[in-house]
Amino acid sequence: MLSEPFKIIFRRFVNRLTESGLLIISVALGVGALAAGGTLFINVINENNQVLNSPSYKEIVVSTREESDSMEVPVKEKLLNEDAILAQSDLDAAEMIPSISYSYIMNSTRLRMINEDFQEQANNFAPPEQNNESSSENGEEVVQPNNPQDRLDELLEDGFDSILSDNSIVLSDEDEISGYNVTSQFFDAWDIKAAAGSLFSSVDYNQTNSLVILGSEFAKTLIEDDEDVSSLIGKRMLALQGYQTIVGVLEETDTSYDYQFFSPYSDNTSSGEFSQIRRLSQNTQLRFSVSDSEDLDTVSQMLDQWFTSEYGEGQIIVTNPRVEAEQTVERNSGISILLLVLALSGLFISSVNISHILLSRTLRMKKHVGILMALGATKKNINLLFSIEALMIIVIGTVLGVLIAIPINTQMQSALELTISSNYMILISALASAILIYCFTIIPIRRFDRIKPADAMRIQ
Amino acid sequence: MINLENISKVYDLDETKVTALDKVSIHIDRGEYIAIMGPSGSGKSTLMHILGILDTASSGVYKLEGYDITTLADKEQARIRNKHFGFIFQSFNLFPELSALENVMLPMQYASVAVKKRRDRAAFLLDEVGLSHRMNHLPTMMSGGEQQRVAIARALSNEPDLILADEPTGNLPTDKGDEVMQILEKVNKTGVTIVMVTHNPNQGKRANRIINVRDGKIVENPKDVGAIYAK
Numbered sequence: 177m178l179s180e181p182f183k184i185i186f187r188r189f190v191n192r193l194t195e196s197g198l199l200i201i202s203v204a205l206g207v208g209a210l211a212a213g214g215t216l217f218i219n220v221i222n223e224n225n226q227v228l229n230s231p232s233y234k235e236i237v238v239s240t241r242e243e244s245d246s247m248e249v250p251v252k253e254k255l256l257n258e259d260a261i262l263a264q265s266d267l268d269a270a271e272m273i274p275s276i277s278y279s280y281i282m283n284s285t286r287l288r289m290i291n292e293d294f295q296e297q298a299n300n301f302a303p304p305e306q307n308n309e310s311s312s313e314n315g316e317e318v319v320q321p322n323n324p325q326d327r328l329d330e331l332l333e334d335g336f337d338s339i340l341s342d343n344s345i346v347l348s349d350e351d352e353i354s355g356y357n358v359t360s361q362f363f364d365a366w367d368i369k370a371a372a373g374s375l376f377s378s379v380d381y382n383q384t385n386s387l388v389i390l391g392s393e394f395a396k397t398l399i400e401d402d403e404d405v406s407s408l409i410g411k412r413m414l415a416l417q418g419y420q421t422i423v424g425v426l427e428e429t430d431t432s433y434d435y436q437f438f439s440p441y442s443d444n445t446s447s448g449e450f451s452q453i454r455r456l457s458q459n460t461q462l463r464f465s466v467s468d469s470e471d472l473d474t475v476s477q478m479l480d481q482w483f484t485s486e487y488g489e490g491q492i493i494v495t496n497p498r499v500e501a502e503q504t505v506e507r508n509s510g511i512s513i514l515l516l517v518l519a520l521s522g523l524f525i526s527s528v529n530i531s532h533i534l535l536s537r538t539l540r541m542k543k544h545v546g547i548l549m550a551l552g553a554t555k556k557n558i559n560l561l562f563s564i565e566a567l568m569i570i571v572i573g574t575v576l577g578v579l580i581a582i583p584i585n586t587q588m589q590s591a592l593e594l595t596i597s598s599n600y601m602i603l604i605s606a607l608a609s610a611i612l613i614y615c616f617t618i619i620p621i622r623r624f625d626r627i628k629p630a631d632a633m634r635i636q
Numbered sequence: 637m638i639n640l641e642n643i644s645k646v647y648d649l650d651e652t653k654v655t656a657l658d659k660v661s662i663h664i665d666r667g668e669y670i671a672i673m674g675p676s677g678s679g680k681s682t683l684m685h686i687l688g689i690l691d692t693a694s695s696g697v698y699k700l701e702g703y704d705i706t707t708l709a710d711k712e713q714a715r716i717r718n719k720h721f722g723f724i725f726q727s728f729n730l731f732p733e734l735s736a737l738e739n740v741m742l743p744m745q746y747a748s749v750a751v752k753k754r755r756d757r758a759a760f761l762l763d764e765v766g767l768s769h770r771m772n773h774l775p776t777m778m779s780g781g782e783q784q785r786v787a788i789a790r791a792l793s794n795e796p797d798l799i800l801a802d803e804p805t806g807n808l809p810t811d812k813g814d815e816v817m818q819i820l821e822k823v824n825k826t827g828v829t830i831v832m833v834t835h836n837p838n839q840g841k842r843a844n845r846i847i848n849v850r851d852g853k854i855v856e857n858p859k860d861v862g863a864i865y866a867k
């Protein structure tokens with residue numbers, strides 16, 4: 177139930193919809209501007225910090241030339257034309273340069289999962305042809321199947337039911353999972369530890385057995401809600417490439433790695449021309465990471481010299497991804513600072529505007545205030561009454577402002593290609609701008625203190 | 637009940653000083669019915685404002701039931717206005733946003749009276765002043781006489797000890813003014829003190845006492861009203 181003094185305020189508010197509407201719009205625009213600008217600014221700062229601290233921008237990438245040139249050239253032809261094929265042994269370059277802390281290979285790969293869907297497809301189409309071309313579609317290495325033909329035949333013979341009943345086998349609902357073949361220092365460079373099971377041992381890197389370590393989120397998709405990821409250790413995942421034994425589950429990293437898997441990389445398990453073709457088709461890149469990003473330039477130069485002397489001029493490309501990242505970081509900071517300044521001026525202008533409109537309201541309410549005081553209102557009562565009015569305007573305006581800010585923010589986030597986008601930042605900056613606007617309304621409301629009821633009574 | 641001792645009110649304008657009240661001393665007893673009269677600009681309204689603690693005197697002492705109220709905090713002054721005084725103005729001063737009933741309920745809200753009790757008492761008072769059929773009307777839909785009767789009901793809402801009426805009939809035709817006067821006299825009969833500013837000698841005659849103000853000074857303050865009109 178509204179008190180009578182508040183009814184006065186509320187009905188005036190409704191009766192003067194144009195003025196009230198203008199006030200609300202001013203608040204909404206001010207709040208909307210800062211909520212969008214502030215959120216963008218903070219998200220850009222966070223993203224920049226994350227980017228610049230990310231291990232991927234503290235490393236030098238070494239790759240063969242043709243990767244960056246043409247992926248279309250058939251592998252066989254490449255082999256004939258090019259000598260340069262990077263191998264695990266090239267990681268030894270790190271030993272020449274003390275500021276390199278880790279060196280590793282990280283090749284993307286995929287697992288084609290076998291599940292009930294696959295079973296259906298296999299029944300519909302002639303099954304043996306399904307897996308003839310299991311290698312290198314995208315120049316990515318595919319874990320070599322442990323004789324997939326046999327596996328599949330066996331599978332179809334025994335029937336899928338026997339697999340479903342086998343407790344040591346886990347099935348994924350996904351058709352395909354992407355992952356990486358990595359050498360041991362990958363985990364050190366990214367400082368990722370196993371949450372369950374273990375990382376690969378040095379023996380694992382030399383084995384032909386298919387071993388996998390799972391990202392945390394991917395692992396969760398393989399278990400029931402009430403199970404622990406550690407229950408996966410030692411179990412086998414069924415993939416077209418064969419059974420993959422799970423040796424570990426990684427801790428959460430908040431990166432895409434959480435949704436992927438890792439297998440041990442090895443290029444000394446096979447030899448001869450086939451191995452070379454494989455490696456060439458593997459898109460092998462060497463990564464050399466440093467602990468201090470200041471060292472990147474010199475390390476880059478030294479690696480360039482080293483690989484040029486090994487493979488000859490122009491065969492090997494040494495890139496420093498941080499250079500480009502820094503440009504993006506700088507561009508995004510510039511844009512977000514500009515927008516923040518614009519948003520702050522927008523908020524300031526609308527605050528002043530609101531303060532001004534409220535002040536002129538105050539003067540028009542002088543007689544009302546005088547009568548209220550004559551009837552027993554204290555100054556505190558009056559302040560409270562008009563604060564509630566201001567608050568009402570601010571709350572409605574802030575809600576509208578947030579509704580304005582959300583699409584703007586989404587647009588800006590994608591325009592700046594940000595991956596960090598927290599919508600709760602919008603609420604926080606909206607709240608901050610609402611408080612700022614409220615501070616501006618205190619000034620006109622304080623004016624009521626100066627009203628003497630006797631003076632108000634003389635107003636006709 | 638009220639004792640004003642050497643009350644002065646000086647308005648400090650940029651260059652000049654306007655002395656609206658000049659060392660005024662008045663004693664008002666409980667249950668009195670006083671008419672304040674005097675030419676325009678003589679300081680009648682100023683005196684009413686000081687009596688009602690709507691304004692503070694530049695000098696002098698205001699005692700209410702023996703207590704000096706000039707030094708009281710805003711909250712205490714507001715409480716006295718709310719609980720002990722009722723105001724009636726020439727221009728009614730009802731809130732145009734509120735119905736007659738709500739206007740009468742408002743002072744009781746500041747006295748922390750519960751909604752239902754406020755509404756019942758407001759309805760009772762409006763009935764008393766003959767407006768039970770106008771309770772939910774807005775002031776803009778009412779005649780001047782009706783508005784002033786709502787204002788009287790509002791002034792009575794917290795059962796005041798003193799009603800201060802500044803030219804309550806000034807904006808009303810004679811017959812409507814008489815209605816208002818009759819109500820005020822009825823209120824006075826219940827023991828409520830009334831101080832009223834008026835320009836109408838007939839109204840003045842009906843008071844127990846007339847205080848005549850001129851140039852901020854009290855020129856006549858006879859106990860016997862008839863003495864003034866005998867001259």
Ligand SMILES: Nc1ncnc2c1ncn2[C@@H]1O[C@H](COP(=O)(O)OP(=O)(O)OP(=O)(O)O)[C@@H](O)[C@H]1O
Pocket residue numbers: 631647649654655656674675676677678679680681682683
């Ligand atoms: N706020 C003010 N500032 C300066 N002078 C004022 C102010 N208020 C009143 N006065 C002056 O004080 C004097 C007394 O005014 P007041 O309103 O009390 O007269 P009044 O007797 O009520 O007159 P009326 O019969 O016209 O209502 C007048 O000269 C007036 O001009």
Ligand SMILES: [Mg+2]
Pocket residue numbers: 680681682802
């Ligand atoms: Mg006057």
